[in-house]
Amino acid sequence: KNEVEQSPQNLTAQEGEFITINCSYSVGISALHWLQQHPGGGIVSLFMLSSGKKKHGRLIATINIQEKHSSLHITASHPRDSAVYICAVVYGATNKLIFGTGTLLAVQP
Amino acid sequence: NAGVTQTPKFQVLKTGQSMTLQCAQDMNHEYMSWYRQDPGMGLRLIHYSVGAGITDQGEVPNGYNVSRSTTEDFPLRLLSAAPSQTSVYFCASSFLQGNQPQHFGDGTRLSIL
Numbered sequence: 001k002n003e004v005e006q007s008p009q010n011l012t013a014q015e016g017e018f019i020t021i022n023c024s025y026s027v028g029i030s031a032l033h034w035l036q037q038h039p040g041g042g043i044v045s046l047f048m049l050s051s052g053k054k055k056h057g058r059l060i061a062t063i064n065i066q067e068k069h070s071s072l073h074i075t076a077s078h079p080r081d082s083a084v085y086i087c088a089v090v091y092g093a094t095n096k097l098i099f100g101t102g103t104l105l106a107v108q109p
Numbered sequence: 110n111a112g113v114t115q116t117p118k119f120q121v122l123k124t125g126q127s128m129t130l131q132c133a134q135d136m137n138h139e140y141m142s143w144y145r146q147d148p149g150m151g152l153r154l155i156h157y158s159v160g161a162g163i164t165d166q167g168e169v170p171n172g173y174n175v176s177r178s179t180t181e182d183f184p185l186r187l188l189s190a191a192p193s194q195t196s197v198y199f200c201a202s203s204f205l206q207g208n209q210p211q212h213f214g215d216g217t218r219l220s221i222l
Contacts, residue, residue: 002151004151030208031208033210033211035211035213041215041216042199042213042214042215042216043199043201043213043216044213045210045211045212045213048208048209048210050208086151086152088151088152088211090208094140094157094159094165094205095140095142095157095203095205095209095211096154096157096167097142097152097154097211098151099144099151099152099153100151101149101150101151102151
């Protein structure tokens with residue numbers, strides 16, 4: 001069993017829909033990252049969370065440390081949101097990351 | 110401010126050849142790391158460094174060497190390339206203290222024939 005599990009693995013949405021991507025983990029962590037990767041592209045950090053909730057534009061990330069679960073929400077989705085969204089948890093004293101396998105999101109116009 | 114710069118972006122090698130993937134950052138980050146990304150798998154840590162002169166192995170270190178002679182540079186060396194090392198390689202950096210955002214390079218797509 002992977003230490004970081006994401007669901008769903010693939011997601012297709014219509015433009016304007018509200019999207020939720022989930023991340024569950026089984027190890028003790030100090031923080032959690034949500035990352036975005038466009039096809040053939042580099043990786044961009046969206047959020048880093050250690051508790052509660054963060055919002056940036058149409059993106060919202062939440063984390064529940066007790067339940068070992070985080071969600072990434074996209075409101076009013078747009079085709080430019082199409083990308084792979086990756087959850088990564090920080091463990092240990094040296095910033096080591098464990099990555100989920102990613103969620104491939106396609107937003108259709 | 111260039112961030113994290115990886116070179117080359119693409120490379121094709123023959124089995125047995127050696128090469129060095131370059132990674133440089135201009136943000137004075139202590140922590141630097143190398144990952145490989147393979148289809149159906151999450152990024153996996155190859156090697157990491159917490160400062161100049163200090164390196165350590167990650168999850169999949171076999172077949173790779175690193176060194177950290179300066180804060181800015183963290184090259185990854187493939188000693189004798191194998192087809193199993195065909196992958197996309199990402200370098201990342203961050204400050205070490207506390208929980209810090211990770212900055213990734215654009216990746217190097219490496220094919221071993």
